[in-house]
Amino acid sequence: MAAVQNSSTHPEDNLVQKGIKEGIFAGVIAFGLFLLYIGVVTEQNIHNELVYRFRWFALAVFVIIAAVGRFLVVTVGQPWLAARKADAKNKVADSGESALKKALPKLALVFLLAYPMLAVGLAGPQGSLKYVDNFGIQILIYVMLGWGLNIVVGLAGLLDLGYVAFYAVGAYSYALLSTYFGLSFWVLLPLSGILAAFWGMILGFPVLRLRGDYLAIVTLAFGEIIRLVLINWSDVTKGTFGISSIPKATLFGIKFDASKDGFAALMGLAPSSAYYKIFLFYLILALCLLTAYVTIRLRRMPIGRAWEALREDEIACRALGINTVTTKLTAFAIGAMFGGFAGSFFAARQGFVSPDSFIFMESAIILAIVVLGGMGSLGGIAVAALVMIGGTELLREMEFLKVIFGPDFTPELYRMLLFGAAMVLVMLFKPRGFVGSREPTAFLRERKAVSGSFTKEGHG
Amino acid sequence: MTMAPGNTTMSKDDIILKVEHLSMKFGGLMAINDFSFEAKRGEITALIGPNGAGKTTVFNCITGFYKPTMGMITLRQKSGKEFLLERLPDFEITKKAKVARTFQNIRLFSGMTVLENLLVAQHNKLMKASGYTVMGLLGIGGYKAESRRSIELAEHWLEMADLIDRADDPAGDLSYGAQRRLEIARAMCTEPEFLCLDEPAAGLNPAESATLNKLLRSIRADAGTSIMLIEHDMSVVMEISDHVVVLEYGRKISDGTPEHVKNDPKVIAAYLGVDDDEVEDVIATVESLDGGANG
Structure with a gap:
């Protein structure tokens, strides 16, 4: 919370600086975390011996994702969220947005x-x-x-x-x-x-x-x-x-x-x-x-x-x-x-x-x-x-994933895993689904959407 | 108001609801035991009694939510048509016999707007006008006109219930008192001849109770709907009802005008819980208190 307030009061370059700092920090942590999991792979060779080799490229991809991701979160994500929160608080009736929604x-x-x-x-x-x-x-x-x-x-x-x-x-x-x-x-x-x-x-x-x-x-x-x-x-x-x-x-x-x-x-x-x-x-x-x-x-x-x-x-x-x-x-x-x-x-x-x-x-x-x-x-x-x-x-x-995870990687096998993860995420952030509100079917003066907190799911 | 206490004989048209020898058994428990009474057209009849006396069970029998073990419930409409309510399924009691009800714990469609709640209540009328959906879907027939009329009726009852400014808000967003009034307005949108209200004043503050009394009086006067209500709030019961029936342990112990019931030793005993031989003392005490408290 403190970081968010900082970023909204200080000028732009300060934000970038902070982003770079936190990005590097995240990269270092990711390097430490993934060095053994991703960076080193163990295999049995033809003599049935356990050998290891480094996967520097895959490790680098993970570290870069972590660093760049953190940088983006700090410079773009957090200010955007803060702005949205402020918007919601002020309850600005954005007519432009609703016109877009209608169209x-x-x-x-x-x-x-x-x-x-x-x-x-x-x-x-x-x-x-x-x-x-x-x-x-x-x-x-x-x-x-x-x-x-x-x-x-x-x-x-x-x-x-x-x-x-x-x-x-x-x-x-x-x-x-x-x-x-x-x-x-x-x-x-x-x-x-x-x-x-x-x-x-x-x-x-x-x-x-x-x-x-x-x-x-x-x-x-x-x-x-x-x-x-x-x-x-x-x-x-x-x-x-x-x-x-x-x-x-x-x-x-x-x-x-x-x-x-x-x-x-x-x-x-x-x-x-x-x-x-x-x-x-x-x-x-x-x-x-x-x-x-x-x-x-x-x-x-x-x-x-x-x-x-x-x-x-x-x-x-x-x-x-x-x-x-x-x-x-x-x-x-x-x-x-x-x-x-x-x-x-x-x-x-x-x-x-x-x-x-x-x-x-x-x-x-x-x-x-x-x-x-x-x-x-x-x-x-x-x-x-x-x-x-x-x-x-x-x-x-997504053929390019093969470059990271090796040629045996078939992304569609992870379909259900991602499906489940996506469902959990959506339900966490939008418990009533993408569109939680309900459009009334009749109105006297103005059509107001009914918030999802009032509607029931039904009992069968 | 100035009717003689007890059951005087009257012409058949005056009676809208006649309950005869109604009994309801849950397993071994006799919830209602040989209960008979009559409700007169154009009057407000109150059903009172201590907790657990079987008042809501009587309501559920009248509105078809329970099938009585014994007895006959006859509803006589203005047109002279008679219905035996114990033989009709619950939804037909509202649809054909024109009996509407509200619930002790408010049952609104909280995710729908106030107006929509009132339109759902006009389902059967609108269903017919839309040719059971088929004609309405194709845009032929009188659905549009009927739908406009239904909104007018809804508007009328919103005005009556003082909810017109909240018409487009979700019903769940209303205050408790407003939800009570909306439930009554919704029941009135079914255009009933007989309206059953289960504790309409429960949880209301004195100001809201007063508004409710006004609403009930105007329903009786303007719509000509006879009302029956269960109520614990004696200020509501004594002020607006024309006829009071008292129930205790599933039996009727008193029946008559509010004045008559108020002074009935059996009623006092039931509410204060005394032995029969102490009733005389109780009456004396109540009478001495009456002047100051009830005024």
Whole structure:
């Protein structure tokens, strides 16, 4: 605290001086700490003797990170934090910031619409595959799943650990009905949603009386049951082999293949799988927008308010004449429906589904995205999906880490470790997720966000 | 106010709620034992009694949160429609029979704004107007107009409860007294014919109690809603109620006007806890104190 006050009262060069001093100090400490852990590596040689060698480069990287990091913390981080604290104390109503916040969703939408073009422009049709498919589509699928689960968990406050079951129902609905009956994607997309909603109701009925932990356990079991049925009903689902060569989605009947009447040939473009991916990108973007639109509309409708009221206090809901049974069931059904849409899209994108894609870990990741984003907040959930899914995809790209940790280092193996660390950090600093406050659905004079300290998480 | 004590015969329309032989058993415990009373339309009926007498249990039976072991609860609406409350599920008692209630420990939607709390209370009406969500989602039908009307109704009750300046604040941010008033306003937004208030004055200071009395009187006068309340604060009970029912150990021990009940030796004995043969002494003591303390 004393250091912070010092830095804010003294001139700039003093701060740099202090930064350098503390940076060097941190470097020395890091050198001492990491000398044996990082700097020296022991190996057995061919004669089975234990030999050691120095890894000066790796050690240097750690020391430099520590020194530069401390320098930045002192010169940039601490003054910034102090300024922010002072800002918060003065409660300066920053109209510029709120205008930016308002425009942010629109800017994000414009960016997303232009994103495939940018990727193609910068990396060429073939090079864009990675950015459009691995990053764009992958993240948007999780955004949609997060928004779907948000209805159940974030709005209605019903803790659902088996959400991936509805994703699986959607995916298998498309996979089975298209391979067995040859129905098209555009017929099956709504149908998978309806089937998933139906299964949402089936899950809903037995758990109506359960709350909190008990509800979570039953939904978890439900997710596992669906997966086990998919594995063991091998006559229909082909078990663990999964269903392959699922037909692709078409655009008004135009196929995305190298044939004469395929998309590339019709448009006079060189055949490339990039066009299908770009088409899929816009498709999932449209599905996401649909989810967001419906969620925003529903929140302002009596049913949406009843969901939130249910999260706040179920007994009070009953005293106000709200039928909590239908309210819970609609929450389950509509949440599941969006999971089903995402599932059928997933099947169309992969061309292959197997029970391995629908493990409990997926449910946990989707739930983590909802919780990290801030329950009930669409923007927060989108950011959480971007950070979590984009972050793990980015790990694959971090080849330079091999230079530090040696050629055997595969960063994506550390995915779950980093995922966990990130969750702990976010929850420490933002216990209500990225967006902790709640937007009221109606107002008389001015729209004031409701602080997260008043909203409840729901009891199930 | 100047009605004869006890149950006088009156025309059927005057009675809004009739409880007959109500009994509620929890395991071996008889929480309510053969309890009967009538509440008249347009009156404020108070249910009083020592702690643990079974007052809240009676409320829970009337509002459907408990299913009574025995007995009949008949609600007669202005239109003449009758409902047997013990047969309806809790939410339908509010929805169809038009009985609203508040809770002893305030149950607001604390993360929603004051206005939103009042809109949730109008759920059933709005649900119908939005074509059970489908039409409202597509933007057809009368949802918009109905939603505007619901905000007007909410505004009316916010004015009545003196909360209009706090309309856009989270309900959890209100002071205790304001939360009590908001809960009553929220119950009134369900447009009830019969309003059950469970200790509305608990934890209020004298000034807040006075505001509450004003609110309850205006509810009875303007909205024509009959009120039944459980209360320990005798200044509220004696001042505003037209009819008092006293409960002890699940049995009714007195029933009549506040004046009648106040002077009923059984009531005094129940509150002061004396043997039956000492009741005479107690009455004498209370009467001598009455002039100074109660005025």
